[in-house]
Amino acid sequence: MAHLASPKYTQEIIKKYGFHFNKKLGQNFLIDQNILQKIVDGAGITQEDEVLEIGPGIGTLTQELAKTAKKVIAIEIDQHLLPILQETLGNFKNVELIQGDVLKLPLMDIMYNKFSNRKIKVVANLPYYITTSIVMKLLEEELPIGRITIMIQKEVAERMSAAPGGKDYGALSVAVQFYATPYKIATVPASVFIPRPKVDSVVIALDILDKPRVEVSNRKLFFQVVRAAFAKRRKTLVNALSTGNLGIEKQEIVNILNQVGIDSKRRGETLSLKEFADIANDIDIQYKNKKERG
Structure with a gap:
């Protein structure tokens, strides 16, 4: 043929x-x-x-x-x-x-x-x-x-x-x-x-990969953070995440970013997968703590 x-x-x-x-x-x-x-x-x-x-x-x-x-x-x-x-x-x-x-x-x-x-x-x-x-x-x-x-x-x-x-x-x-x-x-x-x-x-x-490149406690939340960070690329990370689909106040975002050692003035396009994972994992901890407190 x-x-x-x-x-x-x-x-x-x-x-x-x-x-x-x-x-x-x-x-x-x-x-x-x-x-x-x-x-x-x-x-x-x-x-x-x-x-x-x-x-x-x-x-x-x-x-x-x-x-x-x-x-x-x-x-x-x-x-x-x-x-x-x-x-x-x-x-x-x-x-x-x-x-x-x-x-x-x-x-x-x-x-x-x-x-x-x-x-x-x-x-x-x-x-x-x-x-x-x-x-x-x-x-x-x-x-x-x-x-x-x-x-x-x-x-x-x-x-x-x-x-x-x-x-x-x-x-x-x-x-x-x-x-x-x-x-x-x-x-x-x-x-x-x-x-x-x-x-x-x-x-x-x-x-x-045999397992995902970074370890996340809540995969759905991880991708919510990623989408929020890139939804408005011109915004700083703190503004993008606080106005995104996460439902978290701006000051809370600032506290979370400080907790994981990420400058709130950075933009999502500069973050590594590990940094996105750190943010998502810390947010997940905050959610769980709030739930336990009722």
Whole structure:
């Protein structure tokens, strides 16, 4: 079979099945074999690996994964692509298709029923409009995943891997780095997709940590603090937290920041994960003390 990552073959199979791109689903098909190989190499796929692929499209990346991996489960939301995938993946006995919305599917059940390994690798070319929702679902549900390798919008990749102090550092940076270690594998120009997107992409890998990077007593509260700190980036930390969703008076925030040794005039974008954890843990202590006092 000819390489799917060929503009000619991609156009031929799209025409053969009368497929029309769905803009709402953010469909862009990769047509560069070199980029495909970089994704597979970056994911570290071996013959022992079992892979969950999200959004196989016409099966371009799926074919390359199946050539190396022990097993590939591919989840595709667009039922119009299923006849194409049945043709392009028909010769691969180690590939199984699931039609559905990954955000609504019970991924834990799928992983435990379909895979034998307990450190699954996830690979995906994610639609820009839904990247964050999918990544956070994969991270927050504490699934048996060892590495997530995804191709996403360049700006989103920069935010995921940003360090404190920069303009790209924000709530997404903290959330991703709480669960994983991100590193960039390759930059992908818009010219290697059909149809061509408006921006470049980046292949990024997220190595999942055995336990969160920082210890927090109340995970929900930790992320409330993070969101409040970044909700109004121009505000100082004390003002951002006291006017956020925490329901804590300004003087109380000042006292908490003093308690953990953080200058109240700093801004959220300068805080490390450890400093966010210190604030959240101290607030949690204050809540518990108040509750005990009645």
